[in-house]
Amino acid sequence: MEELNTSDQCQEKKGNLGNPRLIEDMECKCCPVFNTFNIIGKKFSILILRNMIYDNQKRFNEFLNSIEEINPKTLSIRLKEMEKDGLIRRQVFDETPIRIEYYLTQKGKELQPILEQMALFSVKYCGDQIFDNPDPAKIQKITAKSFTSYI
Numbered sequence: 001m002e003e004l005n006t007s008d009q010c011q012e013k014k015g016n017l018g019n020p021r022l023i024e025d026m027e028c029k030c031c032p033v034f035n036t037f038n039i040i041g042k043k044f045s046i047l048i049l050r051n052m053i054y055d056n057q058k059r060f061n062e063f064l065n066s067i068e069e070i071n072p073k074t075l076s077i078r079l080k081e082m083e084k085d086g087l088i089r090r091q092v093f094d095e096t097p098i099r100i101e102y103y104l105t106q107k108g109k110e111l112q113p114i115l116e117q118m119a120l121f122s123v124k125y126c127g128d129q130i131f132d133n134p135d136p137a138k139i140q141k142i143t144a145k146s147f148t149s150y151i
Contacts, residue, residue, distance in 0.1 A: 039085050040111060044070050044078050049104075052088070053112050058101040072149075087111070 021028040040046055047067045051057040057066065063075055079102060082088045087108035093099040124143045127134035 011061055036114075041089070042078065042081065042126065044074060046081060048075075048078055048082065049087070049108065049111055050106050052102065052108070053115065058103065060100065060102075086123070103128075 007141060021031065023032075040049065042064060047070075048063055051063060051066055055062075055066070057063055060072075060075065060079070063079075064070060064072060067075070079088065079090070083102075085107075086105055086111050088102045089105055091101050091103060093101070123130055123139060125135075127139045131139075
């Protein structure tokens with residue numbers, strides 16, 4: 001089964017919007033939230049981005065060893081999709097053995113605040129699922145600060 005790219009999916013969903021959405025007098029082909037979700041919402045994509053942003057991971061095996069339950073085929077597919085979407089770039093080093101590294105593009109870096117808000121939401125509203133011993137006072141302290149220093 002062939003996967004649709006994000007713009008094709010938006011075109012398909014346009015008819016489901018009912019009244020067309022307008023932003024600054026521009027008619028939307030699809031919902032902006034839906035579009036962003038199609039880019040980062042696939043299984044493991046967020047975790048790859050997290051590892052690139054916060055752990056400075058660049059190599060295939062680093063991702064494979066640090067993302068629970070991901071397999072090499074899925075990782076390869078996600079990296080290709082993310083490269084196609086412009087979130088990462090792939091650099092091949094002409095060495096023996098060949099070394100390949102992945103780097104965030106500016107577009108990929110722009111997703112950092114989204115990841116931080118997702119983490120903040122989870123800490124604030126799902127502390128019992130995040131922590132072994134949630135302390136409401138400490139959770140309040142975490143959510144009052146910039147979350148960047150914690151992840």
